[in-house]
Amino acid sequence: MGDPRAAIAFEWTKIRTVRSSLWSLLLCFLVSVLIALLFGWVLRGAYDDMSAQSKADFDPVGSGFNGLRLGMISLVVFGTLTVTGEYTSGTIRASLAAVPRRGVFYAAKVLTGTAIALAVSVVVVLVTFFTAQTAIGEAHNASITDDGALRAVVGSILYMTLICAFSMGLATVLRTPALTLGILVPLFFMVSEILNNLPGVQKAAQFLPDAAGGIIMRREAQEHMILDAWSGMAVLVAWVVVALAGGYLALRRRDA
Amino acid sequence: MIEVQQLTKRYGSTLAVDGLSFTVDPGRVTGFLGPNGAGKSTTMRAMIGLDRPTSGRVLIDGRSYTDLRYPLREVGALLDAKALHGGRTARAHLLGLARSNRIPDRRVDEVLNTVGLTGAADRRTEGFSLGMAQRLGVACALLGDPPVLLLDEPVNGLDPEGILWIRGLMRQLAEEGRTVFVSSHLMSEMALTAEHLIVIGRGRLLADTSVEQFIARNSRAYILIRTPEPQRMRDVLTDAGVHTDDGPDGTLEAVGTSSEKVGELASRHGVTIHEISPRTASLEEAFMQLTADAADYRAESRSADHG
Ligand SMILES: Nc1ncnc2c1ncn2[C@@H]1O[C@H](COP(=O)(O)OP(=O)(O)O)[C@@H](O)[C@H]1O
Ligand SMILES: [Mg+2]
Numbered sequence: 116m117g118d119p120r121a122a123i124a125f126e127w128t129k130i131r132t133v134r135s136s137l138w139s140l141l142l143c144f145l146v147s148v149l150i151a152l153l154f155g156w157v158l159r160g161a162y163d164d165m166s167a168q169s170k171a172d173f174d175p176v177g178s179g180f181n182g183l184r185l186g187m188i189s190l191v192v193f194g195t196l197t198v199t200g201e202y203t204s205g206t207i208r209a210s211l212a213a214v215p216r217r218g219v220f221y222a223a224k225v226l227t228g229t230a231i232a233l234a235v236s237v238v239v240v241l242v243t244f245f246t247a248q249t250a251i252g253e254a255h256n257a258s259i260t261d262d263g264a265l266r267a268v269v270g271s272i273l274y275m276t277l278i279c280a281f282s283m284g285l286a287t288v289l290r291t292p293a294l295t296l297g298i299l300v301p302l303f304f305m306v307s308e309i310l311n312n313l314p315g316v317q318k319a320a321q322f323l324p325d326a327a328g329g330i331i332m333r334r335e336a337q338e339h340m341i342l343d344a345w346s347g348m349a350v351l352v353a354w355v356v357v358a359l360a361g362g363y364l365a366l367r368r369r370d371a
Numbered sequence: 372m373i374e375v376q377q378l379t380k381r382y383g384s385t386l387a388v389d390g391l392s393f394t395v396d397p398g399r400v401t402g403f404l405g406p407n408g409a410g411k412s413t414t415m416r417a418m419i420g421l422d423r424p425t426s427g428r429v430l431i432d433g434r435s436y437t438d439l440r441y442p443l444r445e446v447g448a449l450l451d452a453k454a455l456h457g458g459r460t461a462r463a464h465l466l467g468l469a470r471s472n473r474i475p476d477r478r479v480d481e482v483l484n485t486v487g488l489t490g491a492a493d494r495r496t497e498g499f500s501l502g503m504a505q506r507l508g509v510a511c512a513l514l515g516d517p518p519v520l521l522l523d524e525p526v527n528g529l530d531p532e533g534i535l536w537i538r539g540l541m542r543q544l545a546e547e548g549r550t551v552f553v554s555s556h557l558m559s560e561m562a563l564t565a566e567h568l569i570v571i572g573r574g575r576l577l578a579d580t581s582v583e584q585f586i587a588r589n590s591r592a593y594i595l596i597r598t599p600e601p602q603r604m605r606d607v608l609t610d611a612g613v614h615t616d617d618g619p620d621g622t623l624e625a626v627g628t629s630s631e632k633v634g635e636l637a638s639r640h641g642v643t644i645h646e647i648s649p650r651t652a653s654l655e656e657a658f659m660q661l662t663a664d665a666a667d668y669r670a671e672s673r674s675a676d677h678g
Pocket of ligand 1: 408
């Protein structure tokens with residue numbers, strides 16, 4: 116029972132009628148592209164001064180995607196607020212009264228949010244890629260037809276989309292934006308970065324959701340890595356499945 | 372028709388609703404009366420599947436709410452009017468709900484007009500007063516043109532004009548043959564709007580009766596007696612077979628008798644009297660009395676359980 120398509124129309128209407136969702140998506144685009152532009156220019160100027168080793172290791176694709184990690188914060192905020200907004204405002208009761216099948220409600224919300232994240236990621240990643248490569252300049256940049264470049268583009272789109280889905284699952288479990296963002300933002304943008312540079316825990320840290328999924332953004336995997344591009348993506352998918360299942364179980368059991 | 376069957380809801384150690392059973396019939400306003408904390412909101416949340424009953428169930432025209440494909444077209448509920456996303460406009464809030472149940476978009480403007488919010492339709496709800504939020508809540512309830520309406524304390528926060536409006540609206544909806552179930556913690560409010568009453572206290576059913584009957588049965592009449600010799604007066608009345616209760620400030624309250632009889636007895640026995648007057652307890656007092664009795668009963672049965 117229930118009408119999943121109507122439930123999706125409901126979620127879509129709710130998302131497009133609050134400004135915070137629109138702003139977070141716009142911010143994702145701006146941050147990613149501007150940083151790509153900046154990095155590209157800096158790299159274009161700095162390339163000639165780099166050591167021979169650095170020149171050999173230079174990965175124009177991965178370097179161009181540096182801004183995506185920051186832009187992704189906005190997608191995490193988008194996914195989180197889409198879920199927690201219902202709880203902090205109390206509209207969850209009106210929503211569940213309208214769509215009383217919790218599974219239908221949840222699936223519609225996650226699908227709608229993820230589909231929007233996918234659409235935004237496609238635009239953001241493509242624009243970021245071409246902006247960065249243009250800024251780096253013909254001499255040292257990558258073309259989309261280069262070995263691994265297309266994989267990095269497709270992979271980055273998947274990566275950003277899945278991180279947003281992960282955020283929605285966790286947000287459903289935790290229900291408050293303070294708690295959800297308080298965990299995700301430091302985890303994705305500090306803890307994971309630090310742990311991945313500590314020799315002792317590097318091996319384990321690469322299994323963190325953002326680290327595992329992010330491997331695909333680089334042309335080549337680094338030496339200490341157990342995971343490669345697609346096995347890393349599989350690890351991220353596993354995290355997403357766990358987070359979404361946790362969200363479902365929490366939503367199904369709880370009183371609204 | 373709404374059927375509540377042996378509904379029990381427990382939150383941790385709090386028993387909010389305790390084996391509650393009643394039915395709500397269409398075509399009239401049924402008041403759901405009980406003091407704060409009696410379990411009214413909990414019962415109404417259980418009716419629309421928001422809170423899972425610990426045991427028991429609620430059926431709407433024979434079906435569980437969660438089995439309804441388009442529930443907003445069957446049941447309209449106003450629970451917590453302030454539960455709005457402040458960043459969304461009134462119109463957008465209604466539009467989403469309409470889309471969720473395949474209700475035509477034009478209904479949004481219709482209900483905004485019905486509740487008098489057309490002028491504020493495109494304002495974000497963060498600036499809404501409680502009265503405006505309450506009106507928007509009523510608009511949400513009416514959106515699907517449902518045959519059943521559940522309104523939890525709809526009068527809260529409304530100005531006098533709004534209160535008159537919602538009373539009239541509820542009566543009109545009932546006259547159209549709908550089931551209108553409205554809660555309040557004020558007996559006086561119920562006396563003005565409801566035809567039938569479900570009264571609960573501490574999660575239990577206390578009365579399921581017409582408002583008329585409830586008033587007749589519960590508005591206690593008594594004779595107030597002010598005397599400097601209360602003990603003698605009491606003895607005289609008791610000997611004459613008249614029951615007395617203690618009133619405030621050392622007064623006596625004689626039940627089931629008349630001023631004439633009390634006056635004659637006093638004069639025959641030479642008791643000094645300062646005042647004898649017939650009194651009727653107000654509805655609110657009657658209601659307090661009823662729910663207080665329930666509380667006493669509960670306290671007694673609990674100490675009996677543990678003693
Ligand atoms: N979500 C909840 N968690 C814990 N206790 C609750 C919850 N909701 C209600 N209660 C408790 O259940 C009892 C009934 O509350 P409620 O249904 O709101 O009463 P009413 O609406 O009649 O004032 C109260 O003691 C209240 O504190
Ligand atoms: Mg209440």
